[in-house]
Amino acid sequence: MRRLGKVLHADKLALIVRSEHVPKLGSIVRKRDRKVVGKVSDVFGPVNFPYIAIKPSPELNPGEIPRLLGEEIYVGGKTHGRKKRKKAGRARAGK
16 A cells, blocks of 8 residues: 545545645545545646545445544555456367
C-alpha cells in the first residue's frame, strides 16, 4: 500500500485528498487497517500536489464518513478492472 494523503473533505458523495502522487483512476483506497474506503474517481488541481476525489464504497457505513476527516488513507490492492483473458491456441486444420 502506498500513502495517498489526509482526507481534507468528507461527505456521502466524495472524499477529497491532497496527494503527492497521481494514482490510477479506479484504484482501491483503504484505511491503515486495510478496510476499503472507496475508489479513485477523479484527479484535479496542480500537477505537483493534485487533489484526489474518492467515491465512497457502498460497504462504508454513512456514519463513518465524517470520522475519516483528517485520517491518513492509502492506495493499493487490486483494482476492479477488466479481467485478462487467456489466448486460445490455434487449432491445426488437416490433422
